[in-house]
Amino acid sequence: MSIYKSLVKPLLFTLDAETAHSFTIKCLHRANSLGILTKSTALTDPTLKVSFGGIEFPNPVGLAAGCDKAGEAIPAWPSFGFGFVEIGTITGEPQPGNPKPRAFRLPQDDAVINRMGFNSEGSEAVAERMKILKARKPILASPLIINIGKTKVVTEENAVLEDYRKSLRLLAPYADIIAVNVSSPNTPGLRLWQEKGPLKSLLSSIMQEAIASVNARGETPPVLVKISPDMSAHDMVDVLEVAVELQLAGVIATNTTISRSDSLHSSAAKVAETGGLSGRPLKERANEVMRFLFRESGGRLPLIGVGGISSAEDAYERIRSGASLVQVYTGLIFEGPYLPRTINQGLVALLQRDRLKSINDAVGIDCR
Ligand SMILES: Cc1cc2nc3c(=O)[nH]c(=O)nc-3n(C[C@H](O)[C@H](O)[C@H](O)COP(=O)(O)O)c2cc1C
Incomplete structure (x- = not known):
């Protein structure tokens, strides 16, 4: 058994989920400033390299949004084998998020329910942190995605567009994507922006801002949209149409789910907590969404798969369903920080087993 599972996890699990999380981020930040983390344990195996949105990724396993919301531990993540990092969600304006407690572990299901509500320092403060990090160039040798979201109190349509545009303007110079x-x-009402009309007006406005901006590479930042697993097939087709029409770089699928399957093992009170469910119970649905998106888009729109991935087999299945890249969050809580390294090692073996030369050869192979 790993030191994480035998020692660290039992200690962390004596703390409530959010306290354990804040403590971990602080430790990573500290370890990083003391220079005690190994530079990178990412495998350099050429079969793992992925090109996505015109950007080279050393391997396909990334950190999902929500874990390092404010980008406090960015340089630490590659030490665990991550091939890319997504920070955020960052809102236009600072906001505290929902009252605590707002994150709950469901150990019997290897799952988490959260209703953090975009606790965020706001785009100006995070941009300031990025500026300091950038002074010690590069912020991250691997690609960095910055995830932006809506400030809760901003509701009027034009103000919402401006809220997102402000975040993009301030943060794009530090991001790859x-x-x-x-x-x-x-965030009340946020998912309504996934509907075709509102989504098109939001993403058109964001794309205008993107075209007027440059990312950390001095190029127009590629833009992705992250969708929910609770959408109907019809709504997903709408998202794909808008994404293709507006020349988005791809789709991230999926966020947490508000649905609760009958097969959950945790207590009824835990399961009934309001919020989004992540981890193992989300895996099947997230995989189904991936297969749908890949088939419907004819494989022409790059996809990032996230939701319930906690092993190399899970990651490989998602890739074979259409994902060019995958992300993990809840799996780290239950399996430990070296999960990305384990996934990458397993992916190399699985590709070899199936006589595939690269990740790219495996993308969508089960859906063709
Ligand atoms: C505590 C917590 C906070 C999250 N916060 C965000 C967020 O701020 N923005 C976002 O796009 N996704 C957020 N997510 C969703 C994850 O990025 C991911 O889409 C989801 O958890 C499914 O992946 P997983 O099963 O590997 O955790 C959060 C997830 C958790 C568990």
């Missing part, structure tokens, strides 16, 4: 979050279940 921008992800637009319209799928959190914890």
Whole structure:
């Protein structure tokens, strides 16, 4: 058994989920400033390299949004084998998020329910942190995605557009890619922006801002949209149409779900907590969404798969369903920080087993 599972996890699990999380981020930040983390344990195996949105990724396993919301531990993540990092969600204006407690572990289901509600320092403060990090160039040798979302109190349509545009303007110079979050279940009304009309007006406005901006590479930042697993097939087709029409770089699927399957093992009180469910119970649905998106888009729109991935087999299945890249969050809580390294090692073996030369050869192979 790993040191994480035998020692660290039992200690962390004596703390409530959010305290354990804040403590971990602080430790990573500290370890990083003391220079005690190994530079990178990412495998350099050439079969793992992925090109996505015109950007080279050393391997396909990334940190999902919500874990390092404010980008406090960015340089630490590659030490665990991550091939890219997504920070955020960052809102236009600072906001505290929902009252605590707002994150709950469901250990019997390897799952988490959260209703954080975009606790965010706001785009100006995070941009300031990025500026300091950038002075010690590069912020991250691997690609960095910055995820932006809506400030809760901003409701009037034009103000919402401006809220997202402000975040993009301030944060794009430090990012390789921008992800637009319209799928959190914890900001009232946010998911309505996934509907075709509102989504098109929001993303057109964001794309205008993107075209007027440059990212950390001095190029127009590629823009992704992150969607919910609770959408109907019809709504997903709408998202794909808008994404293709507006030349988005791709789609991230999926965010947490508000649905609760009957097969959950945790207590009824835990399961009934309001918020988004992540981890193992989300895996099947997230995979189904991936297969749908890949088939419907004819494989022409790059996809990032996230939701319930906690092993190399899970990651490989998502890739074979259509994902060019995958992300993990809840799996780290239950499996430990070296999960990305384990996934990458397993992916190399699985590709070899199936006589595939690269990740790219495996993308969508089960859906063709
Ligand atoms: C505590 C917590 C906070 C999250 N916060 C965000 C967020 O701010 N923005 C976002 O796009 N996704 C957020 N997510 C969703 C994750 O990025 C991911 O889409 C989801 O958890 C499914 O992946 P997983 O099963 O590997 O955790 C959060 C998830 C958790 C568990």
